[in-house]
Amino acid sequence: MDRTEPPGHHDIPPPPAVPPRSVTAVDLRVGKRLLWVDGAAYPLENVTRVYTYTLTPRRKEATLLFLKRVGIILSVAFALTILGGITGIASESTAGTIITFVWLGTLAALVFSVVELVAVLTAPTQYVLAVETSGPSIAMVTSAEPRQLDQLVGSIVNAIENPEVEFQVTVDRLMVNPRNYYFGDNVNMYGGTGNVGVSNA
Incomplete structure (x- = not known):
């Protein structure tokens, strides 16, 4: 016995899914x-x-700026360390606190400079x-x-x-x-x- 399909019935594949738009x-x-x-x-x-x-x-400019910053940061750190050592002879605990503060600031500045350099070099x-x-x-x-x-x-x-x-x-x-x-x-x-x-x- 032949089975007939109802009129208008076809095996139509579903439309392709629309690819999602990227965030950008x-x-x-x-x-x-x-x-x-x-x-x-x-x-x-x-x-x-x-x-x-x-x-x-701007990789070249970023590298030169990084080297310039490192030079300035280290120069200031060494100058403040020497100055803190000279003025803190009477009180070694005060001199130690100043020097610690100077080098913590120096480390933070160096980390910031490295992060900025890497951002440009990897762009x-x-x-x-x-x-x-x-x-x-x-x-x-x-x-x-x-x-x-x-x-x-x-x-x-x-x-x-x-x-x-x-x-x-x-x-x-x-x-x-x-x-x-x-x-x-x-x-x-x-x-x-x-x-x-x-x-x-």
């Missing part, structure tokens, strides 16, 4: 002559340059898309796929030239400490790390 994911979209980078809007007619480049950490190189406007603002985003950023340059330029063009893509928020990187021009990122907005200093 932001939408970059063009619509109605505006370029939106997450919640920030940039009029396309104000965009003066769109380009990609490699953002590199990754970032490939970014930058959008400059005729005003002081710059939008920067990154992506795990460098080719996506290169293609976005063409898409944004096409949208500038063709008012009817609209599109939307997902990119990543630039999560860096601006003090640790070369930005070309002197720039300050709004709100420190984790933001896409950047302004010329």
Whole structure:
């Protein structure tokens, strides 16, 4: 006996699961002559340059700053130790307390300097898309796929030239400490790390 299936019944596989958005994911979209980078809007007619480049950490400067700090910290510590020894001859317990305090402060300063150096030396190189406007603002985003950023340059330029063009893509928020990187021009990122907005200093 043949079993017939009810009309309209098909073995349709379920739609693929939508991959979860990463914490750093932001939408970059063009619509109605505006370029939106997450919640920030940039009029396309104000965009003066769109380009990609490699953002590199300031490793050389960080190393030189570390060596300079170590020299200053140790010089001050030795000077205060000698001064404490000379002035504390009458009271050895007072001199010992001062010297202990000086070297505890020195150790704390050295640890802070090492932490700052390691933060820069271990910072990754970032490939970014930058959008400059005729005003002081710059939008920067990154992506795990460098080719996506290169293609976005063409898409944004096409949208500038063709008012009817609209599109939307997902990119990543630039999560860096601006003090640790070369930005070309002197720039300050709004709100420190984790933001896409950047302004010329």
